[in-house]
Every structure is written in structure tokens, then in C-alpha cells.
Amino acid sequence: xxxxxxxxxxxxxxxxxxxxxxxxxxxxxxLVVTSEPGGTKIGKAIRNxxxxxxxxxxxxxxxxxxxxADRAQHVSEVIKPALDAGKWVIxxxxxxxxxxxxxxxxxxxxxxxxQLNHEACLGCEPxxxxxxxxxxxxxxxRTEKREKTDKKRDRFERKSLxxxxxxxxxxxxxxxxxxxxxxxIDATLHEDxxxxxxxxxxxxxxxxx
Ligand code: TYD
Numbered sequence: 001x002x003x004x005x006x007x008x009x010x011x012x013x014x015x016x017x018x019x020x021x022x023x024x025x026x027x028x029x030x031l032v033v034t035s036e037p038g039g040t041k042i043g044k045a046i047r048n049x050x051x052x053x054x055x056x057x058x059x060x061x062x063x064x065x066x067x068x069a070d071r072a073q074h075v076s077e078v079i080k081p082a083l084d085a086g087k088w089v090i091x092x093x094x095x096x097x098x099x100x101x102x103x104x105x106x107x108x109x110x111x112x113x114x115q116l117n118h119e120a121c122l123g124c125e126p127x128x129x130x131x132x133x134x135x136x137x138x139x140x141x142r143t144e145k146r147e148k149t150d151k152k153r154d155r156f157e158r159k160s161l162x163x164x165x166x167x168x169x170x171x172x173x174x175x176x177x178x179x180x181x182x183x184x185i186d187a188t189l190h191e192d193x194x195x196x197x198x199x200x201x202x203x204x205x206x207x208x209x
Contacts, residue, residue, distance in 0.1 A: 001088045001089075001127050001128070001205060002079070002083055002088075002089045002091070002124060002125070002126045002127050003020075003088070003089070003090050003091070003126060003127065003128045003129070003130070003202075004090075004091045004092075004093070004094040004096070004126040004128075004129045004130070005017055005090070005091070005092050005093070005129075005130050005132065006093060006094070006096050006097060006100075006129055006130070006131050006132070006171060007131055007132035007133060007134070007139075007171065007187060008134065008136060008139040008164050008167050008168050008171070009139050009140075009143050009164065009167075010134075010138070010139030010140060010141070010142035010143040010146070011132040011133070011134050011139050011142075011187045012132055012134075012142070012187050012191060012194065013092055013093075013132055014092070015191055016130070016132060016191070016194055016195060016198060017033065017090060017092055019191075019195040019198075020090060020195070020198055020199075020202075021033050021090060023199060023202075024088060024090070027206055027207060028207075029088050029206075029207070030085075030086065030087045030088065031087055031088040031089070031090060032078065032079075032082040032087050032088070032089050032090070033090045033091075033092075034074070034078050034079070034089065034090070034091050034092070035091065035092035035093060036067075036070060036071060036074055036091065036092070036093045036094060036097065037050055037051075037066075037067060037070040037093075038070065039070075039074040039078055039079075039091075040070075040073050040074050040077045040078060042070075042073045042077075043070045043073050043074055046066050046069055046070040046073075047070065049066060050063065050066050050067065050070075051154035053154065060102070060106055060108065060109075061109075063102060064098070064102045064109060064112075064113065064116070067097075067098050067101075067102060068098065068116045068117070068120050071094075071095065071098070071117070071120040071121070072119075072120040075120060075121055075122050075124055076122065079091065079124050080122050080124055083124060091126075094121075094126060094129075095117040095120070095121055096129060096171070096174055098113055098116075098117060099113055099114070099117065099170075099174060100167055100170040100171050100174060101167060101170075103170075104166065104167075104170030104173065104174070105163060105166045105167050105170055126181060127181070128181060128183060128201070128202070129175075129178075129181050129182050129183070130182075130183050130185055130198060130201075131171055131172075131175050131182050131183065131184045131185065132185050132187035132194070133168065133171070133172065133184050133185065133186060133187055134168075134186070134187040134188045135168065135188070136161055136164035136165045136167070136168050137161065138187075138188055139164060139168075140161060140164055172184070183198075183201050185197050185198060
């Protein structure tokens with residue numbers, strides 16, 4: 001099984017992925033938990049360029065190619081070998097993020113993105129994509145809070161509310177286009193409630209004990 005998590009910045013992906021990982025571990029499922037951008041050593045170097053707050057003059061195509069370079073490396077080094085070995089792969093963001101952030105939000109390169117995503121994914125298509133959906137204001141508030149406590153907001157998290165609204169509706173539009181794969185979860189609910197919903201959806205796929 002290949003499962004991806006998507007959503008706007010601050011939607012709560014990280015906490016849900018760690019809860020989800022615990023459920024799968026408990027079931028004894030062999031799994032790899034990974035993320036984009038930065039799921040490999042080369043990818044980490046790419047991530048540093050992408051999210052560096054000083055790189056304000058990055059051209060849109062540069063940004064797109066860097067995400068795709070990260071993905072190409074990640075799929076060939078981590079995702080494909082794990083799936084080929086029969087493991088479950090849980091990935092924090094995948095090709096839908098590029099479709100939405102670099103494509104829908106900026107309103108450009110739609111065909112090129114589809115083609116590059118197709119090339120980079122080497123046939124590794126997610127079976128289920130959880131979209132943790134919440135209003136942009138909620139996500140932004142969470143990332144602002146994060147800045148005060150642990151880490152500084154990255155280049156994307158500093159973008160305007162308007163940008164994050166576009167991302168949210170971009171994801172929802174994509175989810176409606178791929179209804180069978182996407183599971184939309186209301187991420188404004190309490191984190192335990194969100195985790196329960198994810199568990200309910202995944203339970204038919206878990207081994208019978
Ligand atoms: P991520 O590490 O998921 O940040 P967070 O954990 O704070 O959500 O992603 C970093 C940023 O990269 C995020 O703002 C979304 C963006 N991104 C793209 O724009 N395109 C992509 O293809 C991917 C994978 C991420």
C-alpha cells in the first residue's frame with residue numbers, strides 16, 4: 001500500500017502521520033515513513049534551497065524543477081524499492097503537492113507538471129491520499145504559533161493568506177477529480193477525532209488478526 005498525506009501548511013499532517021505510523025507498527029506491518037521535499041540525502045540539500053527564506057528571487061520554473069528533482073531521487077531511492085519489497089509506504093506530501101502548489105496556485109504549467117510528475121513517479125501511484133482539509137486561516141494560525149514555539153516558518157509558510165486559500169481550494173478541486181483515491185478529512189476536528197477517522201478508512205486494508 002502506498003498512502004500519501006496532503007493539505008495546506010499547518011493542517012496537522014505531522015501529528016496524524018505519527019499516530020498512523022503507531023497503528024501500523026502495532027499491526028506489525030512492514031513500513032517506510034517518508035516525506036517530500038527532503039526524503040533523501042540529495043533531497044535534503046534540495047529542500048534547503050527550496051525553503052530558504054532568503055531565496056525570494058527563485059523563478060517559478062526553478063522551483064518546479066527542484067521539487068521534481070527531489071521527487072525523482074526520492075522515488076528511485078526510497079519509495080519504489082520499498083513498494084517492490086512489499087512494504088507499506090506513508091509519504092508526507094507527494095505529486096499532488098506539485099500539482100497544487102506549483103500548478104493550480106500559480107495557474108501555470110499544468111501539462112508540463114502532469115508530464116514531469118508522471119516521469120518522476122516511475123509508476124508509483126498512491127492507493128489512498130488523505131487530504132487534511134481546514135480553512136487557510138486555521139492553518140496559518142497554527143504555523144504562526146509554531147514560529148513562536150519551536151521552528152521558524154519557511155518560505156511557503158510566509159506567503160499570504162490569499163495564497164493559502166488558493167492552495168486549499170486547489171486541493172479540494174483535485175480531490176473531487178480523483179474521488180476514488182482521495183479521502184477528505186475535516187482537520188478542524190480534535191486530533192484524536194481526525195486519527196479515528198483515518199483509522200476507520202484504513203481498517204479494511206489492515207491484516208485480519
Ligand atoms: P512540508 O515539509 O510538508 O512542510 P510542512 O511540514 O510545514 O507542511 O513542505 C514544505 C513546503 O513545500 C510546503 O509549504 C509545501 C511545499 N511543497 C510544494 O510547493 N510542492 C511540492 O511538490 C511539495 C512536495 C511541497
